[in-house]
Amino acid sequence: MLYDIFIDPFVQMYDMPDFFLQVLWEGFVAGILYALIALGFVLIFKASGVFNFAQGIMVVFAGLTLVGLNENGVPAYLALILTIGVMGVLAYGVERVVMRPLVNQPDIILLMATIGLTYFLVGFGEFVFGGEPKQMITEQLGLPTGSTAFEIGERGLVILQHIDIAAAVIAVLMVAALGIFFNKTRIGRALRAVADDHQAALSVGISLNQIWAIVWFAAGLVALATGIMWGARSDVSFALEIVAFKALPVLILGGFTSIPGAIVGGLIIGFGEKIGELYWGGLVGGGIESWLAYIIALVFLLFRPQGLFGERIIERI
């Protein structure tokens, strides 16, 4: 038993490096996608202190809108632009209808409001586009679909899906773009100011409402990109919402307010989950992917209660 836990998995890793690399790659891709969802959370949390539970559903909703429009005869690129428009309208609507009246309410009320939003979006998405899973329009969007095999050592083979590579590249580009946006543009600076201190930001003439709408829109764009990538790996349906729950430990692991934290957290969870499932999962009957992420996050939290990159929590009486 002890041998199975402590030695055998490592022996396997050494014996079959190609399989191990494949697992690592899988973990990397999953981690990137988790990180993208967590990124959407972080954007909104930083700017408004709202824990946006609906981010996962926004991912599905964006993907569904894109595919649904395409199914109804809209060309792929036009559908993409229209979907961006829809996310913009959604951002504005959420800011106007949900967030503005709830300013200054306790965290848990805001959390609940976003869960309410989740229900609404699930119902609305299924109402408009139907509940059955849909195929993502990968090819029409000009994304690569094939795969490349690399030979490792003498007999090993690692297969990389092109779509996964594209996902990784897009994720990196997106994070870079967000970094530039946050640091170099006027609006980005305003966003950071709002994140630091709402009242101080207000006093120098930054419109909170505008900033929130922008931030929700940015989160919507991130959601759209995530939706396309995730949809290309599996079908687009509301079953994907389970992925949104996965983003939670990622977020908590990285700290609520840190963009690098979201990325690192995503990668840790992605790697940990895949390696744990494939090398240790068999010992307890498999399927441990569903909860391993939470346990990993929990272990990290016990040592750093504010997450890896979170701001230190100072309590005063």
Next chain:
Amino acid sequence: MFYREAGQFKTSYKADQALMPILQDRVGLAVILIIAFAVIPATANDFFLTSIMIPFLVFSLAAIGLNILTGFCGQLSLGTGAFMGVGAYAAYKLTSIFPDANVIVMVLLSGVFSAAIGAVFGLPSLRIKGLYLAVTTLAAQFFLEWCFIRIPWLYNYNASGAIEVPHREVFGIVASGAEATPLARYFIVLGITVFIALLMANVLRGRIGRSWMMIRDMDIAAELMGIRPLRTKLMAFAVSSYICGVAGAMMVFFWLNAAEPSSYSIRLSFQILFMVILGGLGSLSGAFMGAAFIWILPVILKFVPGLMGIDLAAETIEHATFMIVGALIIFFLIVEPHGFARLWAIAKQKLRVWPFPY
């Protein structure tokens, strides 16, 4: 005018400290209890009992359980569904190990197991606070759900992987299993719910309940004033999980008859959390109001289009229900973030000063 405590003098400390010092409250509660114990059983049909009243009571009890943890002790939990599941599976195992025992006792005992598990998952709450705590309870949710699927011993190695409630009699009346009458089930569920609710009403205003509220308001300050955080928080987790576990066991034994792991999924946790928030954090009567709203609204929505003569597909109705419930939740949070309990308090105040509001 209708609700005025003027003239109700108390002549002893005991009377002054009573659970309900105001006559109107006592009358109101008595009326509600009479309706629940006599009027509804006498008039309601089976459909009303099985699809509205029994689930409503089960959910109310679960909402009370979560309310103790989240509303009174301030620890956010997203694992309610799993704790209810623990109760259900424990009750199932207990009845299959002790087939002759009284099933009501078994249901009440099953909560002990979920209390133990709840206390274990409550341990991190000493170090992790606020929204971060959500992840530990989510860990509980997904881990326990996985256990329900992967440990065949829990469901007696059934091929279906679901638990089915056996036929059991209590004092010669069929209490559980497919043959149990809705009326018998209703009385059992009602009895347990009322008993636990009254018990909790008393616990919450006593020393234990007040120490929970101190922890909720500020745990460091409470610690300085001599409340032990470890004991108090774990007790809140244990008591809350006990009640949720009993509710979960009642859910399968007296309502659904059979349950599979997906019955106790995260959706159930959210549903209960909605009940607590909409009803009002930190209010027992709010738990009932929230449960009524969240459970009964979709049931009504299902029948409204039919009554209005509009013929809609079942799917469409389901989607529309989702939308409407989501929108209403947001609406109520905006209108009254403190829930129905606050609305009720406002209404009582209005009644008190009516008809001269100034």
